[in-house]
Amino acid sequence: MSEKNREGKRTARERMMAERAAQEAKDKRTKKLVVGGVVVAVVAAAAVTGVVVQNQRSKPETPVAAPTGAIGDKSLVIPSGAADAPSTLTVYEDPRCPACGMYERTFSPTIDQLEDQGKLQVNYHVVSFIDRSLGGTGSKHGANALACAQDAGHFRDYHDVLYRNQPDETSDAFGDKQVLLDLAKQVPGLSTPVFEACVNDSKYGGWVSAVQQDFDKSSYKSTPTVLLNGTPIYPKKGDEQISPENLAKWVDEANAGKQPGSTGSHGQSPAPTSTASEPNTPPTAP
Incomplete structure (x- = not known):
């Protein structure tokens, strides 16, 4: 095989490896974004839930009636x-x-x-x-x-x-x-x-x-x-x-x-x- 052909195959193989590495890197970034988004969503949901729960805990009981003449x-x-x-x-x-x-x-x-x-x-x-x-x-x-x-x-x-x-x-x-x-x-x-x-x-x-x-x-x-x-x-x-x-x-x-x-x-x-x-x-x- 000529030196020229060997060089061509090596170049193609390196290009494929580079493209594969780039795709894997892209997949990793996408996965991180997805996972990160899920985490953010969970944290946000937890925060909202926490506010709701806290509001329920701190919400005072509203009397439906007060005794006659009560003031203040x-x-x-x-x-x-x-x-x-x-x-x-x-x-x-x-x-x-x-x-x-x-x-x-x-x-x-x-x-x-x-x-x-x-x-x-x-x-x-x-x-x-x-x-x-x-x-x-x-x-x-x-x-x-x-x-x-x-x-x-x-x-x-x-x-x-x-x-x-x-x-x-x-x-x-x-x-x-x-x-x-x-x-x-x-x-x-x-x-x-x-x-x-x-x-x-x-x-x-x-x-x-x-x-x-x-x-x-x-x-x-x-x-x-x-x-x-x-x-x-x-x-x-x-x-x-x-x-x-x-x-x-x-x-x-x-x-x-x-x-x-x-x-x-x-x-x-x-x-x-x-x-x-x-x-x-x-x-x-x-």
Whole structure:
């Protein structure tokens, strides 16, 4: 074979090898692009799924109804006393919280008197985290029963009765709705078929959950949390320890030169004309 022919065959063979190598390189690039695209798509899908799941987890429960007269953002607060009172006491408490029971048994007579004098309105945030910590349903059912009492115009009296008869924190006695209904008999005019149905049906269960979710997002991490005109006063205000006498003094100091508000019977709002109002939309050691 001539040198020329051998050179021609070698050149053809090298050209074929070069074309094959180029094709293999192209195939590898294509495969990488496909795989990469799949990975990107999977990551993107996972990201979307993660957002959806996170949105589902963080989406607050929207109460279908709030108790009559509830105020504040999303109607999560139950007021007691004159709406035009010159001072406001804000209270976060759980029906099962023993420290809340001690606070209420110590201060409720003074607070009721200040309400009756038109000096103070109390805004209650009825939370229910102890169920989550200890199990049971007493916090939620107690909070729902308080909302039902608000509908009937007897929130304050029933609230005081619940805390005077508060069971041990670990007993979950308020998880028995009959206990809540029996205690209502101590409040004249509260024990009615409407109230009983409201308690038994957990009418305000969604509202109770929304109040707790609002507390979870707040800067307050324990109960009772008590503020006078936005300033924390429990267990002390500045260097002064809270006491019934100091509470009355602090309210009088805050109200100096201001007219008292008008009050209804026992410092409560008049009995409502409807059973519920639609809302605008929608822990730690006790």
